[in-house]
Amino acid sequence: MAATCVSRGVLCQALSRCRCSGGNLRQISARDLDLNHRQQSGQSVTSESVAGKRLACWEKVSRPDFTGENFQSAQGGGRGGRILWVAVAFSLFNSSDEDQQDEAQRKEDEIILLLKKAKLSLHRGQLQATSGFLHQAVALAHQTHNTQAIIYTYSLMANLAYVQGQLDQAEKLFKAAMSFMLSGGTPQDDNAIIEMSLKLATIYAEQNKAELADHGFRFCTDSLEAKLQKQRELPAEELTEEMKALRKETHLLLGLCLDSRARYRASTLHLNQARQDYQNALNICRQEQGETHPQTLVLMSDLATILDLQGHHDDALALVQQAVDLSRSNGHPDQHVLLGNLAGILLHKGLLEDSFRFYQEALSLAQQTGDQEAVDKIQEGLKEVKKKREQERKEEQNAQE
Structure with missing residues (x-):
């Protein structure tokens, strides 16, 4: 379970981009986690020891997306500093010379x-x-000492490099983008700084730099929790609508950080910690x-995945079944992913006919949406279900003989 644009004000926007559109679909296999665990503990690994252990959850592996729609002010990343980039005027020039102003x-x-042009090229x-247009833009921004443009373009270039x-x-x-922001007076606990710090933590996690990843995730969660505590201490009558909106944005960003750390912890087999992070992220999203x-x-399904890995198959089944039922009544862009998760947990419980039925339904939906990676998983x-069926038939034949 690995770990999104410079500014994502709400968790639904951030995570739905990661998981419900445009990401790479990957099935995280309990077989792989079990293999990793046995290698770390020095145990031998055989095909029999890992056979049939499949994690039922797929998730979108997020690369930070690049939308080019929001721009962080060099003076601060609060809601007041976020403006539509296609309409932004970067002008900070005070020269009285008309020719200089025109230039x-x-x-x-x-x-x-x-x-x-960069945004259009990326869309295509x-x-x-895209990279060429961004390099031209940042060169012009440096020539004109336009700090806002430098920060914004650097962040887009960073996202593109990550993609x-x-x-x-x-x-x-x-x-580099964070350095310009901090030197320009942006507070260290500004949401834009924390979002970039979260991306750095995710990068370190992918590079297996555990100490840096742990420190990065901890900085993000600790900073946001402290910020929320300060906001809670303010008298209700002093809270403006903008302050309330910022509190919600900060709370949802904390949920995103917890979800990202949960996926990292699950990938390193710290399942109890991953379970707690997923539960807290789910509580925030609810x-x-x-x-x-x-x-x-999606978070209900992720939490069910961890419960399943820990052997709590009944709890996992109840939770993912609830997620599937709600997705049927309310619609979900990745319903086939939830159904695949349900089918996998049923497989672990030995309910092969039910597992086969839900896998078939998930396959049909995945084919309709053109999600080839989901189709493959x-x-x-389905092959695993077939294998289990054959094993059961052989066992029955041997018992009769």
Whole structure:
């Protein structure tokens, strides 16, 4: 279970992008986790020792997305600093000389045009062209000493590098953007700083830099919890609508951090800690987004995955069944993923006919949505069901003989 744009104000936006659209679908196998655990503990691993252990959950593996829609002010990343980039005027020039002002405006317009071209190229899947436009934009931003444009473009370049798997380059660019923000007066606990820190922690997790990853995740969660505590201490009559909106945004960002850390902890087989993080993330999503929100259902499925890995198959089945039932009545963009999870848990419980039925339904939906990776994983599950059926038939024949 591995771990999204510079500014994601709400958990539903952030995680639905990661898991419900545009991400890479990956099935996290209990077989792989069991193999890793046995290798770490020095136990021998055989095909029999891991056969049939399949984790029933798929999840979208998030690469930070690149939308180019929000722009973080160099003076702070609060809601007031976020404005639509296609309309932003980067002008910070005070020269009284009209020619200089015209030249500055021309370069601003050129930066904006380059960012628009970058976004369009990315939408078309032309990553090399996207990179070229962003490099031109950041060069112009440096020439005009436009700190806002530098920060914004660096963050987009970092996201693009991460999408392309260039983790070292993404790390450098995120750090550069954060350095400009902090030197410009952005508080260390600003949500934009924490979001970039979360991406760095995710990068370190993928690079197996455990100490840096742990420190990064801890910084994010501790900073957000302290920030929320300060907000809770404010008298209710002093809270403006903007302050209430910021509190909700901060709370949801904490949920995102907990979810990301849970996936990291599960991948390193710290299942009890992963279970607690998933539960806390689920509680936040339920509180802020509601019981039937698509991300709530995804988190229910993720938590069921951990319960299943820990051998709590009945609890896992009850939770994922609830998620599937809610997805049927309210709709869900990745219903086939939830159904595949349900089928896998039923397989673990030995309910092969029910497992086969839900795998078939999941396969049909995955084919309709064109999700080939999900199709491949579901077909693997169906093969496992077939294998179990054959084993049961052989056991029955041997018993009769």
